[in-house]
Amino acid sequence: MAESQAIKPRYRNVWLGLLAGLAALTVASELRDILAAAQQVPGAVRIKDDAGSAAWLWLLALDFAGGIAAGIAAAHWSQRLSWRAVWVLLGMVVLYMLDVTLPLTGSLFWIVVWELVRPLGVLLGAGFYRARERTRPDQPQRPVLVDHANVPHTPYSEAVVVVALCFGPLILSSTLAVFSSGSGAAAFTDNRLLALVLFELMMAAAALGVLHARQYPLATLLPRPSWGGVGVAAVLYMLAAVSSSAIAMLAPQHLLQPVQDLVEGHRSLGALLALSLVNGAYEEIFLLAFLQRGLRRLGASNAIGITLLVRVLYHTYQGPVGFTSVAAFGLVVGAYYWRSGRLFPVIVTHIAADIAALV
Secondary structure, eight states, X not given: OOOOSBOXXXXXXXXXXXXXXXXXXXXXXXXXXXHHHHTTOSTTXXXXXXXXXXXXXHHHHHHHXXXXXXXXXXXHHSOXXXXXXXXXXXXXXXXXXXXXXXXXXXXXXXXXXXXXXXXXXXXXXXXXXXXXXXXXXXXXXXXXXXXXXXXXXXXXXXXXXXXXXXXXXXXXHHHHHHHSSSSSSOOOOHHHXXXXXXXXXXXXXXXXXXHHHTTOOGGGGSOOOOHHXXXXXXXXXXXXXXXXXXXXXXXXXXXXXXXXXXXXXXOOHHHHHHHHHHHHHHHHIIIIIIIIHHTGGGOHHHHHHHHHHXXXXXXXXXXXXXXXXXXHHHHHHHHHHHHHOOOHHHHHHHHHHHXXXXX
C-alpha cells in the first residue's frame, strides 16, 4: 500500500453509479427489515388488512427515503449530467417491486402507493442531483486523504504477539468447536454477546499496552470518520452481501445448518449494538490497520492473504458456508483498504454486517 498522503480524485462511470445506487437500496432494505422486525410485523412485507397502519407508513417512508438516496448515489457516481445509470437502476427497481410480496389489503390505493414509492424516490433523488449540477460549474474533485501517512512496518515478532493476544483465544475456541463431538458452537445469546464484548475490550487494552511499550504510534490505528466514508461503506456492504448470498444459494442446505443454529433465538437490541460496534472496530483495527498495513513490505497478495487467513481461522465454527462468506467479506474489505488506506468505511461495513447477521 502506498504511503502517499492522497489517492487519485473520484472516478465516475455508469457502473459505479449503478453499484452505488444498488448499495443505497440494499442498506434501505436492511433497515426496513430491521424496523419491520422491531414492530413485530409478521413476515418480510406481509400483513393482513393493515396496509395503512402507522407501522406500514414508517416502512413506506423508509422505502421512499431509500429510493431518494439511491437516485442521488447513482447520479453522484455516474458521469456528470448522464442519466444512463439512473434509468438502469430504475428498471431494476420496477422489476423488483413487481415481484415483491405486498401487504394483504383490499385497497387499490395502498397497492399503487406500495408499487410506486421506491421508483418515485429514485427519480426524485436523481432529478434533484442533476438539477443541482446544472446550476453549478463543474468543479475539480478534491483528492481523498488516506488515514495516516508514513506508518511503521510491523516486526514479525510484534505481529505474532498482537495476533496471539487478540485472536489466539478465538482461533482456539473456534477450532475446538469444529472438532467437538457436540453440535458445534452455541447460539448467540445476550450473555454470549456481552462476554465477547468484554473479552475484546480486555484484549484490546492488553494489545495496545504492548504496542505502547514498544513505542508504536497508536494514533495511526485510529480511523478518520467522514460522511463520504459512510457512502463507501454502503457499497462495500453490498458487495459483501451479494458475495455471501451467492455462496449461500450455491451451498447444499445441510451446510447452512451451523450458521442457522448460531442465530436462533432472540437477542436484545442493546447487546446486539454493543457487540457490533465493539467487534467491528476491534477486528478491523488489529487485522487491517495493524497487521495488513504493517506487513505491506511483503506485497499485496501476502499481506492481504495473511490477514485473511487469521480472519477465517477464528470463524471456522460457522461451518463451510459461514467461513467462506467471511473469507469473501475479508477479501472485499482487505483489497479496498490496501488500495485506499481508509479504515472508517471498513469498520462501518463490518458493523452493518454484524447487525444484519444477528437481527
